[in-house]
Amino acid sequence: xxxxxxxxxxxxxxxxxxxxxxxxxxxxxxxxxxxxxxxxxxxxxxxxxxxxxxxxxxxxxxxxxxxxxxxxxxxxxxxxxxxxxxxxxxxxxxxxxxxxxxxxxxxxxxxxxxxxxxxxxxxxxxxxxxxxxxxxxxxxxxxxxxxxxxxxxxxxxxxxxxxxxxxxxxxxxxxxxxxxxxxxxxxxxxxxxxxxxxxxxxxxxxxxxxxxxxxxxxxxxxxxxxxxxxxxxxxxxxxxxxxxxxxxxxxxxxxxxxxxxxxxxxxxxxxxxxxxxxxxxxxxxxxxxxxxxxxxxxxxxxxxxxxxxxxxxxxxxxxxxxxxxxxxxxxxxxxx
Amino acid sequence: xxxxxxxxxxxxxxxxxxxxxxxxxxxxxxxxxxxxxxxxxxxxxxxxxxxxxxxxxxxxxxxxxxxxxxxxxxxxxxxxxxxxxxxxxxxxxxxxxxxxxxxxxxxxxxxxxxxxxxxxxxxxxxxxxxxxxxxxxxxxxxxxxxxxxxxxxxxxxxxxxxxxxxxxxxxxxxxxxxxxxxxxxxxxxxxxxxxxxxxxxxxxxxxxxxxxxxxxxxxx
Numbered sequence: 160x161x162x163x164x165x166x167x168x169x170x171x172x173x174x175x176x177x178x179x180x181x182x183x184x185x186x187x188x189x190x191x192x193x194x195x196x197x198x199x200x201x202x203x204x205x206x207x208x209x210x211x212x213x214x215x216x217x218x219x220x221x222x223x224x225x226x227x228x229x230x231x232x233x234x235x236x237x238x239x240x241x242x243x244x245x246x247x248x249x250x251x252x253x254x255x256x257x258x259x260x261x262x263x264x265x266x267x268x269x270x271x272x273x274x275x276x277x278x279x280x281x282x283x284x285x286x287x288x289x290x291x292x293x294x295x296x297x298x299x300x301x302x303x304x305x306x307x308x309x310x311x312x313x314x315x316x317x318x319x320x321x322x323x324x325x326x327x328x329x330x331x332x333x334x335x336x337x338x339x340x341x342x343x344x345x346x347x348x349x350x351x352x353x354x355x356x357x358x359x360x361x362x363x364x365x366x367x368x369x370x371x372x373x374x375x376x377x378x379x380x381x382x383x384x385x386x387x388x389x390x391x392x393x394x395x396x397x398x399x400x401x402x403x404x405x406x407x408x409x410x411x412x413x414x415x416x417x418x419x420x421x422x423x424x425x426x427x428x429x430x431x432x433x434x435x436x437x438x439x440x441x442x443x444x445x446x447x448x449x450x451x452x453x454x455x456x457x458x459x460x461x462x463x464x465x466x467x468x469x470x471x472x473x474x475x476x477x478x479x480x481x482x483x484x485x486x487x488x489x490x491x492x493x494x495x
Numbered sequence: 496x497x498x499x500x501x502x503x504x505x506x507x508x509x510x511x512x513x514x515x516x517x518x519x520x521x522x523x524x525x526x527x528x529x530x531x532x533x534x535x536x537x538x539x540x541x542x543x544x545x546x547x548x549x550x551x552x553x554x555x556x557x558x559x560x561x562x563x564x565x566x567x568x569x570x571x572x573x574x575x576x577x578x579x580x581x582x583x584x585x586x587x588x589x590x591x592x593x594x595x596x597x598x599x600x601x602x603x604x605x606x607x608x609x610x611x612x613x614x615x616x617x618x619x620x621x622x623x624x625x626x627x628x629x630x631x632x633x634x635x636x637x638x639x640x641x642x643x644x645x646x647x648x649x650x651x652x653x654x655x656x657x658x659x660x661x662x663x664x665x666x667x668x669x670x671x672x673x674x675x676x677x678x679x680x681x682x683x684x685x686x687x688x689x690x691x692x693x694x695x696x697x698x699x700x701x702x703x704x705x706x707x708x709x710x711x712x713x714x715x
Contacts, residue, residue: 214621243623254618257713258637268622270632299712319622 162189169222182208184379195356197370205379210359214246247316251328253308255300262296268318286314306337326358342369375399392422417466422486423458436479442472511585512667515657519589523596531604556598564595564656588665607641608634640711647703651696
C-alpha cells in the first residue's frame with residue numbers, strides 16, 4: 160500500500176493580536192490509498208486545522224503535505240486549485256449554495272473545471288441517483304432535511320471524480336439514524352470507487368462504524384495512530400483511553416469492587432459469551448458498560464463487568480473469558 | 496391650475512426625475528459595486544487581504560459619505576462642467592448624484608456580501624474555484640436578494656437627492672416643487688409633486704421587493 164497523503168512534521172501557529180495559538184505541534188501521518196482514515200479528538204484539538212492543511216485551505220507554518228507525490232508547498236496558486244479539484248470536501252454545515260437548485264449545486268464543481276453544461280447535468284443526475292435524491296433535483300437546499308443536504312454535498316463532492324474525500328465533522332449536525340445512513344453511503348463510495356476518505360470527528364462511534372485506521376489528536380499533537388482494531392483494543396495514550404472508555408457517568412456509582420474490561424474482536428456474535436459464563440460459574444455479574452456491535456457475524460466492542468465479591472468465582476470468570484480468546488483487562492481503580 | 500401646460504409639466508417632471516434616478520443609480524452601481532467587492536476582498540479577513548487598498552477605499556467612502564449632498568453638488572460644479580458641459584439641468588445633475596450614490600452603494604454592497612456564509616466560500620475554495628468564480632458565482636449570486644433589497648433602498652435615497660438637486664436648477668419634480676410651490680406660493684402644485692414623488696418611491700419599492708422575493712430560494 161502506498162501512501163496517498165503524507166503529512167510530515169506539520170505545525171500550524173495562528174498569530175493573533177496579542178497571543179499565539181499553536182494549533183498543530185508537529186504531526187506526521189501517512190494515509191494509504193483506499194483507507195477510511197478517522198482523525199479523532201476533542202473539540203479544539205486541532206483536527207479541523209489538520210484536515211484543512213490536506214488541501215491547503217490552511218497553509219502549514221512548517222512541515223510538508225504531500226498528496227499523490229506532489230508537495231503542496233511547492234505549487235503555485237493555479238496548480239493548487241487544480242490539485243483541489245481532485246480532493247473533495249464535505250462539511251458539518253453542508254455549505255450548499257442556497258440560491259441554486261440541488262442539480263445546479265452538483266453541477267457547480269464541474270462548472271469550475273469547465274465541463275460542458277449538458278454533460279455536467281447528465282453526470283449530476285447520475286450522482287443524485289447514487290445518493291438517492293434523483294427526485295429532488297429541482298428542489299432547493301432550504302427544502303431538504305439535514306441528511307438530504309449532506310447527500311447533495313456528497314454528490315457534489317463526487318462530481319469531479321476525486322481521489323480523496325475529506326469529511327470535516329460531516330455527521331456532527333445529524334441525528335444518529337441519519338448519521339448511520341450517511342456513514343453507510345461513505346463506506347459504499349469508498350468500496351465502489353476506491354476513494355480514500357479522511358474523516359474528522361469527535362465521536363468514537365463514527366470511527367468504529369466505518370474507519371479502517373484512526374489517528375488520535377490531542378492538544379495539537381498526534382497521541383496515537385494505527386488500525387481501529389489496534390487502537391480500540393489496546394489504547395496506549397491517555398487521550399486514546401479517554402476516548403475509548405467514554406463511559407456513562409452513572410457507572411461511577413457502582414465502581415469500587417473488582418472490575419474488568421473485555422474487548423471483543425474475533426468472537427462469533429452468535430455465541431452468548433456472558434450468559435454462558437454466568438451459567439458456568441453460577442454467579443452474577445454486573446454489566447457496567449456494554450458497547451458491542453455485530454459486524455459481519457463477529458462481535459466487536461467492549462464491555463465492563465463488575466465481578467462478584469467471591470474471589471473464586473471472579474477468578475474463574477476471568478479464566479473462562481481468557482479461554483474464549485477474549486482480551487481481559489483488570490481495571491484497578493475504575494472510575495470511567 | 497389644471498391646464499394642459501401644467502399637466503404636461505408634471506408628467507415631464509416625473510419622467511425627468513425617473514431618468515435622473517435610474518441613470519444615477521445605474522452609474523452609482525458601476526462605480527460602487529466594484530468598490531464594495533474590493534472592500535470585502537481586501538479586508539483583513541477577506542480572500543486577498545490588502546491593507547493599503549482597503550484603507551484607501553474605506554477612507555474615500557467615509558469622506559464622500561459625510562459630505563452633505565447639497566454641498567457636494569455645489570463643490571463639484573467644475574467637474575460637472577468638464578463632464579457634461581454645463582452645470583444645470585437633469586443630465587448635469589446625474590454627475591453629483593452618481594458621485595454621492597457610489598460610496599453609499601459600495602457600503603451596502605459590502606454589507607450584502609459579508610452576509611454570505613463563510614463556509615460556502617470555503618467549500619468553493621476547496622473545489623478549486625478561482626477568485627473571480629467565487630465573487631461572481633458564490634458571493635454575488637448567493638447575496639442577490641440582499642443586493643436587490645439594497646438597490647431598492649438606494650433608488651429611494653437617490654430619488655430624494657434628485658429632488659434636492661432641484662433647488663439649484665437640477666430639473667425634475669423637485670425643481671417644480673421649489674419653483675412653483677416655494678417661489679410662487681402655489682401650494683397645490685407643490686403638494687401634487689410631493690404626492691408624485693411618494694408614488695414613485697412606492698412603485699420602485701414594490702417592484703424591487705417583488706423581484707427580490709421571486710429570486711430568493713432560501714424560503715420554502
